[in-house]
Amino acid sequence: MTTAFVLSGGASLGAIQAGMLGALYEREIEPDLIVGTSVGAINGSFIASRPRTPETAAELADVWRGVRRSDVFPLNPLSGLAGFLGRRANLIGDGGLRRLLDAHLQVDRLEDAAVPLHVIATDLFTGLERRLSRGDATAAVLASAAIPGVFAPVEWEQTQLIDGGVSNNAPISHALELGAERVYVLPTGTTCALPEPPRGALAVTLHAMSLLIMRRLIVEIELLAERAELIVLPPPCPLEVQPIDFSRADELIHRGFRDARAHLERCEEEGTTSVPFSMRPHSHRPDADHLPAPSASPRDPARPRPRRLPRRRAPQRPPHPQSGGGEQRQAGPLGDLEPESQIRRVGASEELRKAPGRKQGDDRPHHRQWPQQPSA
Numbered sequence: 362m363t364t365a366f367v368l369s370g371g372a373s374l375g376a377i378q379a380g381m382l383g384a385l386y387e388r389e390i391e392p393d394l395i396v397g398t399s400v401g402a403i404n405g406s407f408i409a410s411r412p413r414t415p416e417t418a419a420e421l422a423d424v425w426r427g428v429r430r431s432d433v434f435p436l437n438p439l440s441g442l443a444g445f446l447g448r449r450a451n452l453i454g455d456g457g458l459r460r461l462l463d464a465h466l467q468v469d470r471l472e473d474a475a476v477p478l479h480v481i482a483t484d485l486f487t488g489l490e491r492r493l494s495r496g497d498a499t500a501a502v503l504a505s506a507a508i509p510g511v512f513a514p515v516e517w518e519q520t521q522l523i524d525g526g527v528s529n530n531a532p533i534s535h536a537l538e539l540g541a542e543r544v545y546v547l548p549t550g551t552t553c554a555l556p557e558p559p560r561g562a563l564a565v566t567l568h569a570m571s572l573l574i575m576r577r578l579i580v581e582i583e584l585l586a587e588r589a590e591l592i593v594l595p596p597p598c599p600l601e602v603q604p605i606d607f608s609r610a611d612e613l614i615h616r617g618f619r620d621a622r623a624h625l626e627r628c629e630e631e632g633t634t635s636v637p638f639s640m641r642p643h644s645h646r647p648d649a650d651h652l653p654a655p656s657a658s659p660r661d662p663a664r665p666r667p668r669r670l671p672r673r674r675a676p677q678r679p680p681h682p683q684s685g686g687g688e689q690r691q692a693g694p695l696g697d698l699e700p701e702s703q704i705r706r707v708g709a710s711e712e713l714r715k716a717p718g719r720k721q722g723d724d725r726p727h728h729r730q731w732p733q734q735p736s737a
Contacts, residue, residue, distance in 0.1 A: 365541035366392040369531035369578060370399025370506075370524070371549025372567050372604035373433075373613075374596075376425040378404045378547045380617025381594050383418035385545060388625055392545075394477040396492075396536045398525035401547070402480035402505035403462070406498060409474035410467035424465060425610040432457045433607065434511075434563060452563075455503055455512045462499050471498050479539065480505040481525035481532045485514050490528035492535050493517075508570070511563065526570060531578040533585050543590045546582065550596025551575050552603050554645040559603055567604040582636050592628060594621045595637035599645045 366385075368378055378401065385391075391413040397405030404421060411417040435457050468474050472495045479494045482504040493501040496517075504515035504522035514521035525532070536544050551571045559568045582593060597616040602609045624637075 362542045363393045363540050364391070364543045364545070365394050365396060365536035365539070366405070367531055367533055367536050367544055367546045368395070368397040368401025368405050369546070369548045370401055370526040370574060371571055372400055372508075373428075373430075373607045373610070374549035374552075374571070374600075374602065374604050375400030375404055376422075376610040376613040377549050377596060377617035379418060379422040379425050380614040380619075381547045381621040382408060382421065383415055383614075383618045384594075384621035384625060386413060386415045386418050387622070390545065390625075392476055394479065394536065394539055394541065395474075396479045396481065396532050396539070397505070398481045398529060398532055399506045399508075400549070401531075402502045402525065405478060405480065406462075406466055406468075406474070406502050409476045409478040411475075413476070422614045425614060428461070428607050428610065430605065430607045432461060434605070453511050455507070458506065458512070459499065459503060462502055466498055466502075468498050471495055471501055474498075477539075479532075479535060481529050481535065482507075482515075482517070482522035483525055483528040485521040485523050488528060490525060490532070491517075491522060492532070508566070511566065526574045529577070529581075531574075531581065533581055533591065537585065537589055541589060544592070546578075546591060546593040548575070548578060548593065548596050549604075550598065550600055552600050554599035554601045555603070556601060559605070561605075564603055564605045571604050579636050592625075593637055595624050596620075 366382075371377070382404070395405040395409050397403070407421050407424070408417055411420070434453055436453065471478050471480070471493060477494070478498075479492050480501050482491045482493060482501070483489070484491055493504070500515055500517065503512075504517055505525045507513065507515055507523045509523050509527060512524075514523050529535070531546055531548060533544055533546060549571070552568060555568075559565045582591060585591065597613070597620055602613060
């Protein structure tokens with residue numbers, strides 16, 4: 362069965378996908394092809410040229426921990442003024458993002474990736490989405506992440522391309538056209554627990570785009586649910602981190618990993634579901650009476666019974682030479698995932714405090730774990 366990973370956009374919330382990838386690789390769920398949009402194209406290009414292992418997900422997580430807002434959105438008053446006066450098509454230069462890509466991309470051209478990689482951009486003149494599967498890898502990823510008005514459009518084959526999230530933020534349809542029969546969707550979600558409105562033009566723009574593209578993603582999932590097996594990993598909820606905030610990547614990685622791990626465990630036991638409730642419009646504000654409460658998770662009785670994911674058995678591995686034999690459970694991306702202090706720090710729910718561990722009487726072998734992080 363051909364498996365695709367579809368990675369959506371979301372600016373700094375893309376750190377969530379590093380955690381989700383860790384949970385997938387831990388269970389030896391590996392992509393035969395990757396389709397990404399915006400920051401999903403950035404993450405997808407990173408993993409497409411590397412081994413499909415927990416170590417690769419941990420390496421991506423380390424990159425996210427080192428990224429600062431000024432690396433991606435370096436504010437320059439002169440550039441902003443030139444863009445405002447119409448002398449430039451952008452407010453911010455893409456030099457910082459280009460340097461990040463040059464430092465971490467391992468292929469020069471898309472077609473050279475070990476795992477087939479496809480990135481989605483939008484034609485500035487027609488508004489149509491473009492699937493880029495061949496050509497300069499850096500230019501293609503820059504085009505897919507070129508937020509309108511923030512970054513300059515990218516020249517590509519006699520046209521100009523902008524952020525793929527404008528036309529298709531989570532391109533499930535492209536994965537199906539490419540032959541995928543099972544699709545894992547990695548959304549970044551939205552900031553559903555804002556303590557106050559975003560401050561600043563850039564923050565408002567990124568937040569508004571995340572709301573817009575999440576609605577499109579929900580519609581596409583519901584329309585295409587019967588054409589393939591869709592496994593939509595739930596983004597963290599409640600979420601206070603804004604798409605412009607790069608200072609909390611560690612928290613996002615941790616929560617993305619825990620939530621995805623618990624969701625995959627439930628899919629094995631109960632079957633796959635359609636759209637996680639954390640992706641639907643909701644609010645954690647006490648005065649939002651017109652929206653459903655976060656605890657409500659209605660199920661449509663007209664939908665077909667969910668399909669269970671097959672249980673994957675990890676190959677038998679010899680004990681670590683330094684372990685002295687016996688069975689060991691390695692730590693996750695943030696070290697030991699079980700201490701209560703870490704759970705409280707990221708605001709996990711009571712359900713996740715009890716869930717993703719091994720059940721009593723469960724004789725299944727351990728899944729592969731994220732590599733042990735070296736001590737400081």
